[in-house]
Amino acid sequence: MSDTFQQHPETAIEVADMDFHYGESKALKDIRLTVPRGRIVAFIGPSGCGKSTLLRCFNRMNDLVPGARVTRGSIHIDGVEIHSPEVDPVELRRRVGMVFQKSNPFPRSIYENVAYGPRIAGTKSKSELDGIVEEALKGAALWSEVESRLHESAFGLSGGQQQRLCIARAIAVRPEILLMDEPCSALDPVATAKVEELILDLKRNYTIVIVTHNMQQATRISDMTAFFYLGELMEYGATTKIFTRPERRETEDYVTGRFG
Amino acid sequence: MDSKPTSFATTGRSRKGEPFVWLTAAGLTMGVVLTLGLLGLVVTKGIQTFWPDRIQVFEIDTGAGTEKVAGYVVQERERRDPQGVDHEEIQIFRGNRELFGEKFAFFDRASIRSQEIPEDILLVERMEGGHVIARAGKILRADGTEVPANDPGFATSLDELIEKTDTKREELRRIEKIEIGRNAREVKELRSLERFEGSTPETQARLATLNEEFLKLDAERNLVRQALAGDVLLLDAVDGREIRIEAGELLHIFRPNQAGVIGRTGEMLRRVWHFLASDPREANTEGGVYPAIFGTVVMTLVMSLFVTPFGVVAAIYLREYAKQGPLVRAVRISVNNLAGVPSIVFGVFGLAFFIYFLGGVVDSWFFPRSEEPVFKSGGVLWASLTLALLTVPVVIVATEEALAAVPRGVREAALACGASKWQAIQRVVLPASLPGILTGVILAMARGAGEVAPLMLVGVVKSAPDLPIDGEAPFIHAERQFMHLGFHIYDLGFQSPDSEAAKPMVFATTLLLITIVVVMNLAAIIIRNRLRKKYATSSF
Structure with missing residues (x-):
C-alpha cells in the first residue's frame, strides 16, 4: 500500500517534531507524521499513549483544556501552521470536523442537530438548510431511518443512530478533514458495522483520521496506521505493513495482542 | 428447618449505628409534623372564616333582669376572677355596632338562662358599621x-x-x-x-x-x-331596639338559620369569592383582598422578569468567561453572602438608591413639571427591583450549577461544529441548563413573594386607590404604590383598630398567600418539567 501513498503526494496534515504538554507532564514527544489527503489514517495504541491528544490537536480542541499546549514543533494543515496567530480556531474547526467517542447529540430535534453547524455559520434560508440536512443525513446513511421524524428529539434514536447523527452533524458543516475519536467504542457490532461502512463511504470526500482500540477495525477501514506508545509515535506506515510486517518489536507485540 | 448457626449468622454488627437512623427519622418527622401543623392551622382557621355559623339567641341574666343577645359563638375560654373562682366564658359575635359599640362580647356561661336558634334571624352585610344581626322589620320606600x-x-x-x-x-x-x-x-x-x-x-x-x-x-x-x-330597611334587634339601614348601605342579606347545607355552602362560596374579588372596606377588616392579590402577583412576576436575565447573564460571565482566580472566588463568595443579608437592608438600599436617586433622576428628566413626585416615591417598579436584587444570588448560584452540569461532550460537539464560544453557550449550553435555571427562578419567586419587610420601605401601602395595571392609558403604572398580601397580614394583625374582628381575615389572608405562592411555584415547576423533557441531556 505504500505505493498508493506515492500516487497521492498531496498532504492534508503535516506534524513536525511536535512536543505536547499537559501542565508539567509531557504527553507527546517528537511526533513526526503526515496524513495524505483522501485517505483513512488509524491511530492505535494502548490507553494513555497520546493518540487522542494528537487527534484533538488537529482541530485545537485542546485549547479548552487548561494548561494543555504544544511546546515544540508545528502542525500544518493545508500548508498553514494552525497555531499561528492569524488562524481562528473557530474557522479551523469548521474545516476540521470531529466525531467523539461518546455520541453527544444536542438536546434538540434531529433536524436542529444537523442544521446547527450551517445555522451558526450563517445559513438562514429554510430551503437551503433543508437541503443540507437531507444531504448530511443521507451522507451518514441515516436519512431513510429518520426521514419521518426529523423534528423529534435526537434522544429518541438508538445509540448507533445517535452516533451516525453526530457524523451527519459533523459533515453538515462540510469540513475537509474528519477526526473520529473511537467512534464505535460504545456501539454494538451491528451498529459498528454500519458506521464502518459509512466511514469507508465518506473516504471519497474526506480525509479521515480515526482513533481506535479495535485492531480489526483498523485493518478493515484504514489505509495507513500509526502506532503510539507512551507518548511516542513508534511506527507509521501502510496498514497492511503495520499489521503483517511491523518493523518494531512493540508494534508487533501490540497488534498481536501480547500486551495492551 | 435446621436452626444450627451457619457461618452467616448475625454477630450484631449489622445493627451497629441503628440508633442514628432513628435519630435522622425523628428529625424528619419533627419537620413534617411542624409543617403539617402549620398548614392545618392555617387551612382550618382560614376555612372557618368563611363557613356561615348558625345564629343563636341567648337569654342572659344580667343580675337586674334578663337581656336577649343574638350572635354566633366565636370561642370559649376559662377565666379566673380575683376571688379565685373559675368562670366558663363564651365569646359571641353579635354585630350591631351602633347599639353596643363592640362587635364581640364575653358572657359567663352560668348567666345564660336559655338559648335558641330562631329561623327568622337575618345576617345583614352593609358598607359601614359591620354586620347587623336582627329580625326583619319593614321596608320604607x-x-x-x-x-x-x-x-x-x-x-x-x-x-x-x-x-x-x-x-x-x-x-x-x-x-x-x-x-x-x-x-x-x-x-x-x-x-x-x-x-x-x-x-x-x-x-x-x-x-x-x-x-x-x-x-x-x-x-x-x-x-x-x-x-x-x-329607601330604608328597618330591622328589629333581638333586644327590641330598631336598626335603620339606608338602602345605599345594603350589601347582602343571609338567613343562616333557614339555610340548609347547600345554602350554607353557597353562602360560603359567595364569601370566598367576595374575599378574592372585591376591594377591602373598613380599614381592611371587611371586604376582600383583591388589590393585595393583584399587587403580590404583579410584583412577583415583574421581579422574576428582572431577576432572571440579570442573574443568568451574571452567572454566564462568572462561570464561562471570567478567568477563575482569587478575584472570581471573592465575587462568588460575596454573591453567596448577599443571600444572607437581612432583607430590611435591601429595603433601605432600595429606598436610597432606587427611589431617591434613580427615581429623582427619572422625575427630573421626564416629569419636571409634576408637583408631586412620580417615580421618586415608592412604587411597584422599585419594589420589584429591590426584591430582584434580594433574590439575584439565588438565580446566580442555581444558574452556575446548571451550567457546570452540562456535559463537556455537548460543549465540545458544539465547538467542533465550528461554533464560537458564545454560539455554543447560546444555542446548546443554555437550553440544556434551562431546567436548572428555572429551579433557581422558582426559589427566587418563592422567596420574593413572601418578603414583607423591605417592601414597607419601597412602595407597599395599607390601601392603594388604584391597581398598578388598569384600563387607563398607559395601562401599566409602574410608579404606583400597591398592596401586598404579606403586608396585608401584618397590617390586619397589628395595625387594625379592631383586632378581634380582623383575626379571621388574618388567617384567611395567610391561607391565600400560601396558596398563591404554591400556585406560582407549581406553574413554574410545570414549565420546568416540560423544558426538561424537551432539553433532557443524553443518558446514553
Missing part, C-alpha cells in the same frame, strides 16, 4: 309605601331592593372613579401646563368645557345618590 316583614311579598321586595342598590352603586362608582377621575386629571394637567407656559385661549376653552362636563357629571352623581338614599 322613597315613595312613602311600606312593606312589613309579614307581607308575603317582603322577600321579593328585599331582593329587588338589594339588586337595585347594587346597580346604582356600580353606576355611582363608574361616575366617580372613572369619569370624574378622568376629568380631574385632565384639569390638573392643563393647570400645570398653564403654570409653566402661560394660559392660552385653547387651554381656557378646554378648561371651560371640562368644568361644564364636571358639573354635568356631578348632577348625574347626585341623581344616583338620591335614588340610593330614598
Whole structure:
C-alpha cells in the first residue's frame, strides 16, 4: 500500500517534531507524521499513549483544556501552521470536523442537530438548510431511518443512530478533514458495522483520521496506521505493513495482542 | 428447618449505628409534623372564616333582669376572677355596632338562662358599621309605601331592593372613579401646563368645557345618590331596639338559620369569592383582598422578569468567561453572602438608591413639571427591583450549577461544529441548563413573594386607590404604590383598630398567600418539567 501513498503526494496534515504538554507532564514527544489527503489514517495504541491528544490537536480542541499546549514543533494543515496567530480556531474547526467517542447529540430535534453547524455559520434560508440536512443525513446513511421524524428529539434514536447523527452533524458543516475519536467504542457490532461502512463511504470526500482500540477495525477501514506508545509515535506506515510486517518489536507485540 | 448457626449468622454488627437512623427519622418527622401543623392551622382557621355559623339567641341574666343577645359563638375560654373562682366564658359575635359599640362580647356561661336558634334571624352585610344581626322589620320606600316583614311579598321586595342598590352603586362608582377621575386629571394637567407656559385661549376653552362636563357629571352623581338614599330597611334587634339601614348601605342579606347545607355552602362560596374579588372596606377588616392579590402577583412576576436575565447573564460571565482566580472566588463568595443579608437592608438600599436617586433622576428628566413626585416615591417598579436584587444570588448560584452540569461532550460537539464560544453557550449550553435555571427562578419567586419587610420601605401601602395595571392609558403604572398580601397580614394583625374582628381575615389572608405562592411555584415547576423533557441531556 505504500505505493498508493506515492500516487497521492498531496498532504492534508503535516506534524513536525511536535512536543505536547499537559501542565508539567509531557504527553507527546517528537511526533513526526503526515496524513495524505483522501485517505483513512488509524491511530492505535494502548490507553494513555497520546493518540487522542494528537487527534484533538488537529482541530485545537485542546485549547479548552487548561494548561494543555504544544511546546515544540508545528502542525500544518493545508500548508498553514494552525497555531499561528492569524488562524481562528473557530474557522479551523469548521474545516476540521470531529466525531467523539461518546455520541453527544444536542438536546434538540434531529433536524436542529444537523442544521446547527450551517445555522451558526450563517445559513438562514429554510430551503437551503433543508437541503443540507437531507444531504448530511443521507451522507451518514441515516436519512431513510429518520426521514419521518426529523423534528423529534435526537434522544429518541438508538445509540448507533445517535452516533451516525453526530457524523451527519459533523459533515453538515462540510469540513475537509474528519477526526473520529473511537467512534464505535460504545456501539454494538451491528451498529459498528454500519458506521464502518459509512466511514469507508465518506473516504471519497474526506480525509479521515480515526482513533481506535479495535485492531480489526483498523485493518478493515484504514489505509495507513500509526502506532503510539507512551507518548511516542513508534511506527507509521501502510496498514497492511503495520499489521503483517511491523518493523518494531512493540508494534508487533501490540497488534498481536501480547500486551495492551 | 435446621436452626444450627451457619457461618452467616448475625454477630450484631449489622445493627451497629441503628440508633442514628432513628435519630435522622425523628428529625424528619419533627419537620413534617411542624409543617403539617402549620398548614392545618392555617387551612382550618382560614376555612372557618368563611363557613356561615348558625345564629343563636341567648337569654342572659344580667343580675337586674334578663337581656336577649343574638350572635354566633366565636370561642370559649376559662377565666379566673380575683376571688379565685373559675368562670366558663363564651365569646359571641353579635354585630350591631351602633347599639353596643363592640362587635364581640364575653358572657359567663352560668348567666345564660336559655338559648335558641330562631329561623327568622337575618345576617345583614352593609358598607359601614359591620354586620347587623336582627329580625326583619319593614321596608320604607322613597315613595312613602311600606312593606312589613309579614307581607308575603317582603322577600321579593328585599331582593329587588338589594339588586337595585347594587346597580346604582356600580353606576355611582363608574361616575366617580372613572369619569370624574378622568376629568380631574385632565384639569390638573392643563393647570400645570398653564403654570409653566402661560394660559392660552385653547387651554381656557378646554378648561371651560371640562368644568361644564364636571358639573354635568356631578348632577348625574347626585341623581344616583338620591335614588340610593330614598329607601330604608328597618330591622328589629333581638333586644327590641330598631336598626335603620339606608338602602345605599345594603350589601347582602343571609338567613343562616333557614339555610340548609347547600345554602350554607353557597353562602360560603359567595364569601370566598367576595374575599378574592372585591376591594377591602373598613380599614381592611371587611371586604376582600383583591388589590393585595393583584399587587403580590404583579410584583412577583415583574421581579422574576428582572431577576432572571440579570442573574443568568451574571452567572454566564462568572462561570464561562471570567478567568477563575482569587478575584472570581471573592465575587462568588460575596454573591453567596448577599443571600444572607437581612432583607430590611435591601429595603433601605432600595429606598436610597432606587427611589431617591434613580427615581429623582427619572422625575427630573421626564416629569419636571409634576408637583408631586412620580417615580421618586415608592412604587411597584422599585419594589420589584429591590426584591430582584434580594433574590439575584439565588438565580446566580442555581444558574452556575446548571451550567457546570452540562456535559463537556455537548460543549465540545458544539465547538467542533465550528461554533464560537458564545454560539455554543447560546444555542446548546443554555437550553440544556434551562431546567436548572428555572429551579433557581422558582426559589427566587418563592422567596420574593413572601418578603414583607423591605417592601414597607419601597412602595407597599395599607390601601392603594388604584391597581398598578388598569384600563387607563398607559395601562401599566409602574410608579404606583400597591398592596401586598404579606403586608396585608401584618397590617390586619397589628395595625387594625379592631383586632378581634380582623383575626379571621388574618388567617384567611395567610391561607391565600400560601396558596398563591404554591400556585406560582407549581406553574413554574410545570414549565420546568416540560423544558426538561424537551432539553433532557443524553443518558446514553
